[in-house]
Amino acid sequence: MGVANTVDRFEWFTLEDEVDYYRVGALVGLAMVSAASVRMLYEITVILGGSTRLLIGVTAAIIAAWLVAKRFPLRTALYIFSGLVFISYLWYFFAVGGDLRMIVTTPYLIIAHTLDDTITILTGMSVLTIGETDVWARSFAPAPIFLAWYLGFRRRYALASMVAGGMMLVFVFSGDLGWWWTLFGSTGIVLTLGFGAFEARRASVKHVEWLVIIIAVMATTALLVPFIPGGGAMGPLSFIDDDTEGNHSTIESNVVGSGSELRIVGEVDLSPTVRYTIESSDDVYWRTGIYDRYTGSGWVRTGDLEPYTGPQDGPESGQTVIQDVRIESPIDRLPAASRPTSISGMGDISVSEHGSFVADEQLEPGTTYRVASVLPDPADIDEDGDYPTALYEHYTQLPEDMPSRVHDVTAELTEGADGPVEKAQIIEAWLQHEKDYSWNVSRPSGDVADAFIFEMDAGYCTYFATAMVAMLRSADVPARMAVGYANGQQVDDDRYVVRGMNSHAWVEVYVPDAGWMTFDPTPPAEWSGERTDILEQAREDGVENVDTDESADLPFDYEPDLNGDGDENDTINDTDQNGLDDDDQLIGGPDDPIPEPGAVHDFGIDLDEFRAQDTGGQLPGDDDEGVWGLPDRDVLGLLAIVLSGLIAGAHRVNAHDRMRRQLRLRWHRRASGSIDDFNRSLERVEWVLASKYRPRRPHETQRKYHRLYSMSHDDARVDRVFELCEQARFAGEIDSQRAEEVVKLTNEIVADTVVFGGRLLPSRSNTAS
């Protein structure tokens, strides 16, 4: 230790009492790389909470890096870094439910778990899909930030950019970092490396210009080549409109697709293909998945799958529904009423953290299985009961940047309501009443729930469900979005044909003691109408697989007389119009405190009031209106990079000097009577001679050049110009008469030789004498 190393040492920005601009440039680059990563983490914490703590952590890490860099060698910093990494993983481990005993007994499990999450992220899954992302985000940041800035402060720029770049790379691989931020971070890396090298070698403006050119080339190339194959550069946080790809996604692929992310898209299509035939004692909602994390623009499913080993825990009491499902299309999702407890007749099955069954392989048509579900028992409801803390925390998560007016309007709506069930019923009824159903919507920008509530008049199930979950969560009611199929075509007393277009999204609300209960804010009448048309159209067109043997001859809205069952609220066209069994699902019926939607028109809510209140924030509709105003940030940023590249390039080749020179060479209208006339005339004549004879060599004097020229050319005007210029420049013979003479002669010489512009000069020979 103690060996003076000229590179590894701490210095602030000054070097011999001068600001060291290279160092500033390198650290700015480092700041850019760090900003790309931290911004990503910040986005996560904005959605999940804790953004302030993240920023404090990052700032503290940088300050610590500075203090450590001042005094301590690299080894100390590495110890601190390792300590930070260890602490952050420990923190994360406890947050995801580990306890101390596991550390002692099964340390490899921790490693396996951590590795598992890491691999998940690096293979292109959004970081939002891992559990407790907010904790992960907050604990992940400080260690690499600390090390990168320590190295930066100690002038080890290559290592610093490796650490910061590696940190950024995690998000590049996870696909969360949009290409714009990837480019931003990469630019930072180039700046850090470039300025770091310049600092060591004392480079000039020329080199900096080259750097700018390299960055511009990088940006331009980035436009042409996608960074990460598979569109990884588009995370759930970016607002993607699938419409831009020219074809609409189907609601089914969008909603019940098996992915862990659900993007809320614009217009969607409906598929009339038959998916399942289900034999079920009740017409229930057949759930295939749960989304629990709302990002403001879409949904993310967290948690892992575990192999199904035996019957699952269901509600303690409640009606058991047995469903026999026959699969009609190749598919890997297993619909079942909430909440499924056991399944049989199938091969390898996994259970999601939320209790849904997932087949491990794609299932072939003809496969059948039997699943038993236990419906929540209304008798268990304890409105005053307590929520489990972890569940409450997890299912009341909302993006930090969701406008507060969502909360305000919900508060006013549910004022006076008791308990989660009543709140849910009010919101459900309000949404059904307030919004129309439509497949043809354009995806809003900004927060989808907010946009749907305040800006849009219509939407489809995803919008309704998203809005309802957001409102419930803002009223501190744990809620989540469920996806699956509902309202299939009834072909017999207890048989239903379910098509792609029956895919649906609805809401589950957690009610203490009873568990998750189903609510559906989508207005059912309008929903079913459109689908009938589609099915009929498909039948007319002879599309395959739109019917089973049973369903072929029946109209879509065929209803067997079910009154004999004694359960008159069974069908989707029931009076409460939400298609759910009242007794089982506790959704509005004749006895409910909520009046039927058709009868109530006034919820006492004036949305304009809330719209006006929030004008300070960015309204979701603003972006669309701003299309014709400024181009968006990406375009502006790119433009800036490319422009600065062009400017640097132009400066590099002295474009402005050349341009000025070209103008100076062509036009010289008036003699000023100063030495400038002669210098300029000489330059112009030399320019003419350069094309007519040859350019003057760099170290050839004008006299020698002229002597050689006059050997082969007899040109009295040129001779005189050289003579006048020599006398003016070296003998001081300058006066207005000589100046006019030289300008006149030069104009004549230029006019004789140069076609463009030259001929336009007025002849000055008359005025000269």
Place this chain on the structure above:
Amino acid sequence: MAVPVVGSSQTSPHRPMNESDNTTQRGTVDQPDDEPLTHDITAVATTAEEVIDNVGGILVGHRDTVEHVLIAVLARGHVMLEDVPGVGKTMLSKALAGSIDCSFRRIQFTPDLLPSDITGVNVFNQKTQSFEFQPGPIFANIVLGDEINRAPPKTQSAMLEAMEEQQVTIDGITHQLPHPFTVMATRNIVEPHRTYELPIAELDRFMKTVKMGYPSERQEIELLERVVGDHPIEELEPVIDTEGVRDAQIAVSNVTIEEPIRLYATKLATRTRKRADLGASPRGTIALLRASQARAAINGRDYVIPDDVKDEAVHVLAHRVRPTLEDSELDGTQLVKEALDDVPIP
């Protein structure tokens, strides 16, 4: 020395394009009326041509060398002739002195040469019972110091005052040297072990270094034809008297140097300092400009152009530049040429 421009252009706004005519007029304008108009640039050019021809009648070839030496005389500088023995250094000096009607003395430098052997001594005269000054060989218009580097430093230092101040001081009494005064020295570069390194200060006082080089085969045959038998030096006639030389020197010092030329010379000198232990001194820059003036004058021009500076730069600056030890393969000439390549021409 700026020339009043207005006068000349007012007198003839439509002057013919004859350069010499032009310069003639300018030369006259410059001089006060009561002095004889002998500082005529055209006269200088003509005389110079005659002198060079005259010397050329004796020394075969070497026209450029003669020109360089003449320029040094006109610019009141001293010349270091660097070459192997026997190529005509002494003959050149003698012929030049004879052509301009100047006294000529030759000093052979040897290791035991004393300063007083050069400057002269005070001798006690028994008749007058007083000391009388016996001038040394330095008291001549043109002094040839042969193999100057063979004398010890003390003796060489005696040359310093003479060369720079054109005077010698003996026993506290200062004696003016004749005017014009030019030292032409030769260096023995073939026997380095029996020589002393010349002090930089002394070297710096030489305006220029001139290498004569061997004559070509044809020139050497002509030389033999001419010299064997009756040597033409015996019949050499001067073409100008010392008074004429002094007038020419005044004319030369009045040649115009404009700002761009001064800048050019300065840049050249600065550039030589970049890669050398010792670059051209400011005295070197002054010498460069004065030599350029003389060159302009013998070309009949009363203003200096970049060509003059370029032609003089190597001869004036090279011996003042001492390359760094790492660049030992470089010599001053190369460094000056580099500077010429590097500095843009005004």
